[in-house]
Amino acid sequence: MMSSLKTARFRAPLEGRALELFEIHRTDIYKRMDRLFAVLLLVQWIAGVGVALWISPLTWIGQTSRIHPHVWTAVSLGALITFFPVALCAAWSGAAFTRHTIAVAQMLWSALLIHLTGGRIETHFHVFGSLAFLAFYRDWRVLLTATIVVASDHIVRGYYWPLSVYGVDVRSDWRWVEHAGWVVFEDAILIRSCRQGVKEMREIAVRQAETESSAEKKHEVLVNSIDGIVWEATAPDLRYRFVSAQAARILGYPADRWILEPDFWKEHLVAEDRDRVLRELGAHLQRDEVYEMEYRLRDAQGRPVWVRDAASVHRTPTGPTILRGVLTDISERKRQEEQSRRSENRFRTVVEQAADAIFVHDLDGRLLDANELACSALGYTREELLTKSLFDVERSVPREHLLKAWRTLVPGKPVTAEGNATRKDGSTFPVEVRVGLLESEGDVRVMALVRDISERRRLDRMKNEFISTVSHELRTPLTSIRGALGLVSSGVIGALPEKAKPMVDIAAKNCERLVNLVSDILDIEKIASGQMVFKIRPLILEHFLRQGVEANRGFAEAAGVALKLETGDVDATVMADGDRLLQVLTNLVSNACKYSPRGETVTVRLSRRGQRIRVTVQDRGPGISDEFRSRIFQKFAQADTSDGSQRKGTGLGLSITRALIERMG
Amino acid sequence: MLRSKIGRMLLLGGLGAFWLSGILWGMREQMIWGREAGAVGKPARSWPGGSLLTPPSTAPVLVLAAHPRCPCTRASLEELAMIQTAARGRLRCYVLFTRPEGCSDAWVRTSSWDLALAVPGVQPLIDPEGREAQRFGARTSGHAFLFAPDGSLVFSGGITRARGETGANPGASCIVDFVNGKAAAASKAAVFGCPLFD
Numbered sequence: 014m015m016s017s018l019k020t021a022r023f024r025a026p027l028e029g030r031a032l033e034l035f036e037i038h039r040t041d042i043y044k045r046m047d048r049l050f051a052v053l054l055l056v057q058w059i060a061g062v063g064v065a066l067w068i069s070p071l072t073w074i075g076q077t078s079r080i081h082p083h084v085w086t087a088v089s090l091g092a093l094i095t096f097f098p099v100a101l102c103a104a105w106s107g108a109a110f111t112r113h114t115i116a117v118a119q120m121l122w123s124a125l126l127i128h129l130t131g132g133r134i135e136t137h138f139h140v141f142g143s144l145a146f147l148a149f150y151r152d153w154r155v156l157l158t159a160t161i162v163v164a165s166d167h168i169v170r171g172y173y174w175p176l177s178v179y180g181v182d183v184r185s186d187w188r189w190v191e192h193a194g195w196v197v198f199e200d201a202i203l204i205r206s207c208r209q210g211v212k213e214m215r216e217i218a219v220r221q222a223e224t225e226s227s228a229e230k231k232h233e234v235l236v237n238s239i240d241g242i243v244w245e246a247t248a249p250d251l252r253y254r255f256v257s258a259q260a261a262r263i264l265g266y267p268a269d270r271w272i273l274e275p276d277f278w279k280e281h282l283v284a285e286d287r288d289r290v291l292r293e294l295g296a297h298l299q300r301d302e303v304y305e306m307e308y309r310l311r312d313a314q315g316r317p318v319w320v321r322d323a324a325s326v327h328r329t330p331t332g333p334t335i336l337r338g339v340l341t342d343i344s345e346r347k348r349q350e351e352q353s354r355r356s357e358n359r360f361r362t363v364v365e366q367a368a369d370a371i372f373v374h375d376l377d378g379r380l381l382d383a384n385e386l387a388c389s390a391l392g393y394t395r396e397e398l399l400t401k402s403l404f405d406v407e408r409s410v411p412r413e414h415l416l417k418a419w420r421t422l423v424p425g426k427p428v429t430a431e432g433n434a435t436r437k438d439g440s441t442f443p444v445e446v447r448v449g450l451l452e453s454e455g456d457v458r459v460m461a462l463v464r465d466i467s468e469r470r471r472l473d474r475m476k477n478e479f480i481s482t483v484s485h486e487l488r489t490p491l492t493s494i495r496g497a498l499g500l501v502s503s504g505v506i507g508a509l510p511e512k513a514k515p516m517v518d519i520a521a522k523n524c525e526r527l528v529n530l531v532s533d534i535l536d537i538e539k540i541a542s543g544q545m546v547f548k549i550r551p552l553i554l555e556h557f558l559r560q561g562v563e564a565n566r567g568f569a570e571a572a573g574v575a576l577k578l579e580t581g582d583v584d585a586t587v588m589a590d591g592d593r594l595l596q597v598l599t600n601l602v603s604n605a606c607k608y609s610p611r612g613e614t615v616t617v618r619l620s621r622r623g624q625r626i627r628v629t630v631q632d633r634g635p636g637i638s639d640e641f642r643s644r645i646f647q648k649f650a651q652a653d654t655s656d657g658s659q660r661k662g663t664g665l666g667l668s669i670t671r672a673l674i675e676r677m678g
Numbered sequence: 679m680l681r682s683k684i685g686r687m688l689l690l691g692g693l694g695a696f697w698l699s700g701i702l703w704g705m706r707e708q709m710i711w712g713r714e715a716g717a718v719g720k721p722a723r724s725w726p727g728g729s730l731l732t733p734p735s736t737a738p739v740l741v742l743a744a745h746p747r748c749p750c751t752r753a754s755l756e757e758l759a760m761i762q763t764a765a766r767g768r769l770r771c772y773v774l775f776t777r778p779e780g781c782s783d784a785w786v787r788t789s790s791w792d793l794a795l796a797v798p799g800v801q802p803l804i805d806p807e808g809r810e811a812q813r814f815g816a817r818t819s820g821h822a823f824l825f826a827p828d829g830s831l832v833f834s835g836g837i838t839r840a841r842g843e844t845g846a847n848p849g850a851s852c853i854v855d856f857v858n859g860k861a862a863a864a865s866k867a868a869v870f871g872c873p874l875f876d
Contacts (some may be wrong), residue, residue, distance in 0.1 A: 069842060073819075075876035076778035081749060082711055083842075090704040097697040101690075110690050115695075121701055124783060128708060131842045172710045321846070672802030 266312025573611035716818030716867035743816030819871035835867030
């Protein structure tokens with residue numbers, strides 16, 4: 014049942030794509046056979062001349078010779094038989110007229126060869142061979158034409174010149190029938206073969222059409238799964254031949270409109286983009302290249318939709334130029350780009366209007382951007398500045414230190430430092446630099462806000478000088494007052510009334526405090542101005558610490574705190590000024606005692622950390638709040654206690670401590 | 679469109695007809711040329727007296743004048759072989775290969791010579807300047823003369839029907855019939871071959 018259905022289908026007239034494929038295949042065979050016979054005819058011509066030259070090259074009169082007429086016949090008549098069909102092959106290959114002319118020529122070649130060989134019966138096989146070759150056309154009509162020529166030749170020559178065709182002088186009206194009969198016998202076999210060949214071609218065409226149909230369905234599913242409009246158009250008229258169904262989803266127009274309306278695409282280009290897009294497209298078409306364009310098309314609601322059009326140009330030898338591409342909706346990307354551009358503009362405005370010079374550079378120090386203030390502060394034009402690196406601008410800090418510092422930067426946690434900036438003319442000025450990481454689109458940049466602190470430094474200096482002068486001027490009278498009050502309080506110059514004694518004690522304590530404050534201020538000033546002299550010499554740390562602890566034990570006991578020293582087995586010697594280092598230890602221990610609850614222990618500990626020696630002063634107090642931790646070394650900074658009050662002190666101790674340590678290296 | 683198609687068909691049809699006519703005319707000319715007989719001299723009515731060949735005595739003798747390089751003569755020699763087969767040894771044959779003045783014997787010893795030499799009962803001979811052929815009255819290659827045992831001429835003419843074409847022909851039939859004791863149908867036939875003399 015299945016088999017009969019299949020047979021019926023193949024016997025049915027071919028339609029549509031199957032018919033088209035069948036015709037393509039058949040025409041291809043016709044053309045190939047035309048080319049084959051064109052070559053065969055030329056070969057036969059050469060062979061015919063060769064046969065004539067071999068069999069009868071010359072004709073003689075006595076001892077005089079000349080070219081034999083058979084040779085001229087082979088050359089001229091052979092050329093006449095050959096070149097007309099060969100010319101048809103060149104001009105109308107595949108045409109029926111060409112095919113049938115070739116059949117006639119092939120049979121005429123049989124006749125000529127039979128004549129040139131003197132009617133040899135063996136040469137008649139050329140007829141049968143030619144028919145077999147002609148059967149490759151798979152067109153039985155060609156065999157019919159060839160047979161008619163053979164039969165006609167045998168009828169005419171058999172009647173008038175029988176020897177030239179039969180090889181025997183038997184004049185008969187019906188002998189040609191026998192010869193033609195053999196030809197017809199062969200024809201019968203060959204025609205059957207032709208019909209079988211055509212049937213197979215039809216079957217192949219049907220199968221191929223079915224395969225294509227299946228492939229087209231898959232192709233359609235695939236194309237429609239692409240998030241874009243797949244299209245194909247001819248160029249340069251830009252007529253669409255295919256537009257995928259996604260067109261309706263993305264732009265709201267059915268795909269048919271693109272194909273049916275000749276200028277659909279051009280008419281839906283946004284006017285501002287039209288000239289540019291057509292100009293670019295023209296250039297791409299001339300260069301035969303894969304191209305991309307971005308432009309706007311109006312959707313069914315009239316809204317502009319940004320699309321990216323990626324296409325390629327395909328030239329065909331005979332047909333029109335084909336464009337194939339994909340239109341992708343990039344509205345969202347464009348919106349983000351616009352937002353990014355606006356953000357960039359805002360950022361640029363902020364940067365340009367900032368009170369600080371701003372530099373943006375990469376992690377290698379190459380300057381990528383800078384605001385106008387940065388340019389004017391350093392004396393460069395913007396172009397000049399962007400050819401420099403940060404190391405050209407900041408020369409006071411070694412490059413390695415800067416690079417190392419940047420690598421420790423954490424996003425969102427900028428670091429502030431002071432240094433010196435170098436202008437174009439080589440002069441320098443002090444700056445405060447606030448450096449932070451800037452992450453943008455996957456790139457990590459370093460942004461430095463640089464503030465000229467020359468004025469601040471000048472004011473600081475003036476302030477310090479003022480304080481120093483005032484302190485110096487205060488210390489002498491204060492010393493006298495402290496001495497006088499001491500004498501009065503001790504009763505050396507007479508007993509004080511009972512009510513006056515407490516008042517004098519208060520005055521003496523506060524005077525002492527003022528003297529300490531003035532001393533501290535003077536120390537800071539000395540350190541800052543570089544006037545403090547350090548006597549650096551080797552110190553055995555254990556001995557030094559033991560003496561220091563003993564020196565402070567009285568203060569600790571007064572505060573109700575025990576003082577303990579832990580040196581372990583650390584044996585270390587340092588280069589330092591003993592008096593200043595003792596001042597450092599005293600400041601730290603007194604701070605610890607002040608903030609420790611009564612009855613607790615303050616521990617001074619000596620320990621080794623690798624190649625380093627660490628001295629730790631540990632108390633049992635409430636600790637330092639995170640908020641205050643960054644300010645503990647600032648001048649006049651004092652932490653609030655848990656009850657909101659402040660401990661007595663100048664607030665300069667830790668500042669002096671840090672300055673002393675830094676100065677001693 | 680239609681007119682141009684018809685025009686093209688007419689053009690091709692005209693060209694095809696012209697082409698075919700040219701070929702048919704050429705073939706016809708070939709057929710006619712192939713049947714143009716050569717010149718026939720005055721054949722001797724009896725065995726020529728001055729001939730150096732052995733005259734017939736008990737059996738008929740066939741003398742064939744041949745140009746050693748005439749391509750058509752090969753067909754005559756092939757026919758001669760068939761005659762000898764049919765005569766079954768009752769016929770003595772001479773093939774006189776004309777050697778023009780100034781030519782060597784090597785000029786004569788061609789494939790036709792070899793062919794004649796290979797036929798039983800046939801004696802190829804070099805005929806200097808064609809003197810022997812002239813005695814018999816031959817002027818065209820392929821001219822055969824059949825003499826009866828009494829020396830009288832029985833047949834004079836060609837043993838092919840056309841130039842270079844083998845196959846049944848009146849000359850060969852006449853000779854075979856005479857040798858086999860039948861009445862010869864003809865005593866002469868046209869000769870197809872190259873002229874023996876300038």
